[in-house]
Amino acid sequence: LLQVEKLSKTYLVGDIKIPALRGVNLDIARGEFAAIMGASGSGKSTFMNLLGCLDRPTSGKYLLSGRDVSSLSKSELAEIRNRQIGFVFQQFNLLPRTTALENVELPLQYAGMRSKERAKKAGQQLAAVGLSGREHHVPSQLSGGQQQRVAIARALVNDPSLILADEPSGNLDSRSSLEIMEILQKLNRERHITIVLVTHETDISQFADRIVYFKDGRISQISSVTEP
């Protein structure tokens, strides 16, 4: 499903160049569940932004379902982002003045779904992450872990074929973390949804098939997760 070749990203801060990704090569098969781990600043979120078509690489290639992403038009990229990919950002990125329900409905608006249908589907997704009763809260009226769960619900509501989750349980207690991981694992095993998940926690990484380790903008190691 995803093929990256010599993928690189250099940021500019004033005149200073920051080589956040320095030639990443990786294939992720359709239906795979891959975990990404690595030190703070090693390039994980930068990589996820490129996979999610939210940013363009400085050099290198990214093929999504065999198509070279750099050759796609703006509207084709928007279509992919909104209909094929569910994204959980490291800092949630919820709209601050909209309720939990409206935040979760957003991807369905893009899909052209009607208002009653959207509210129903969004409500179901919020219930699935344990947030019934919080639909009409705006983000500032939710706990950190609740905001994170709204972001997760929003990523799932459009039945995406690819889920990119950047530290989805960083703000969650162990029980909520486990519930989220079970949801993701179920989607992966039953519906063959491809999942790429960044985590700092070994327990969480064990839900994946493979663990990809980032170090200083490169992949330093890839391990298979073997059943205990």
Add this chain to the structure above:
Amino acid sequence: LLQVEKLSKTYLVGDIKIPALRGVNLDIARGEFAAIMGASGSGKSTFMNLLGCLDRPTSGKYLLSGRDVSSLSKSELAEIRNRQIGFVFQQFNLLPRTTALENVELPLQYAGMRSKERAKKAGQQLAAVGLSGREHHVPSQLSGGQQQRVAIARALVNDPSLILADEPSGNLDSRSSLEIMEILQKLNRERHITIVLVTHETDISQFADRIVYFKDGRISQISSVTEP
């Protein structure tokens, strides 16, 4: 140092009441290191906001150094917040258009420190959390864990007597987490700074003297951390 008695906080969302804290009783001694754990939504951040004088309780009492916080004027509260307490928020709360260095300098501005001195002290604090070379980045130019470390540096720069840290290592890899905990432990043991820290991770909680468990807006249990 801190005494709370029947501390309660009820939020209003439309006409719906949300009893986030339902009568919390707790004493925290000067120089103590207390960890707070509990499920998502159990009231931990609400409690931290009250301890940090960022919000007022609906009922109950809060004595800080023996003074009833509810009887203090706005300027007295601002003085306490800015000079006595260092606060790490669950979602960093950095100023988005200011650099890492400027964000860390903020508490020193309130203290009336001169510009050259401020830049020096802030620079030292950023180096202490491993962020030399990132001083002139604004938050959007920093990784999640780097933003979290800027927030930690800002909480420490004013040499506060009380540190309130709400999940300070949620976005940090295990090595950066350990470095931060060692900094906090050192401040606690060498300078007797009182620390109250919310965490979801058992490894992190082991750095504390006591662990306070929240459940549904109340304290359900308090354990002492014994040396292994």
